[in-house]
Amino acid sequence: MxxxxxxxxxxxxxxxxxxxxxxxxxxxxxxxxxxxxxxGEKGLIIVNTGAGKGKSSAGFGMILRCIAHEMPCAVVQFIKGAWDTGERRLIEEHFSGLCQFHAMGEGFTWETQDRARDVAMAKRGWEKAKELIRDPEIRFVLLDEINIALRYDYLDIDEVVAFLRDEKPAMTHVALTGRNAKEPLIELADLVTEMTLVKHPFRAGIKGQRGVEF
Structure with a gap:
């Protein structure tokens, strides 16, 4: 002292x-x-889940980090592909050389009201996801809202887990977002974050707003 x-x-x-x-x-x-x-270093399997807001936002935050480090990366959107989002505009207009963006969904299932079409779109998205993950040049792949497709059994959880376990390149990071992540995926993952809902403006009658929600 x-x-x-x-x-x-x-x-x-x-x-x-x-x-x-x-x-x-x-x-x-x-x-x-x-x-x-x-x-040690390794390619991580990252799961952002839970009822709270911020799962996709956190995933896109990691995408922007990859872009800043000039690491080739890619996004596959499974549900919100029909939305005109800020992150999609930014990536496609300014960073398409570093980040591929594939919008494969057409909206939430209650909007399409066509399960067969939803399943077909999800499977198409998964095929694109596998292609991107296998690409040795791509270091990070964000599978946005894939947990929703898995929740409704549009995709086979066992197939997804087996692919990530057995075929993902050792140094490739893969992030999977969406609420209600299934237990086999949680068990496989290296990093799991559950967003907890404490308060949300939607419950007070406030709609989703530009810059916050999309």
Whole structure:
């Protein structure tokens, strides 16, 4: 502890600063020790699920990181493909050389009201997803809202899990978004985040707004 406080600083404040510095030094030493054991890298399987907002937003955040690092990446949208979204505009108009964008869906199932068509579109999206994941040049693939297609059994969960387990290149990252992720996918994943709904403006009668929802 300092014998005298810096000019203009009361002794009590100086003591608080010293305690804080000692605490942070211990925390940094412990953190550095943990980080020293983390040397491996691998292509991750990432699942963003849960009832809360932000699953796709988090996925597109990772896509933008890849673009910033000049890592080739790709997006396959399984449900919201018919939407004119900000992220789609941005990627297609400014970053198409680094990121492929494939909008394969036509809207939520209650909008299309045609299960056979929904299944066909989901399967077409999955075939494109497999093609992109197999491509050794592509480092990150976002499968946006694929969990919805899996939830309604438009796609076979066992087939999806088997492909990701057995055929995904070792250093390729794949993120899968959408609520109600199935347990086999959660078990396979390296990183799973569940967005918890606490409060949403839709319940107060506010519709989805540009820049926030799309």
């Amino acid at each position: 300092s014998e005298t406080a810096p000019e203009g600083m009361p002794d009590q404040d100086a003591a608080t600063e010293d305690r804080h510095a000692m605490k942070m030094a211990k925390k940094k030493a412990a953190r550095d020790k943990i980080m020293a054991t983390k040397e």
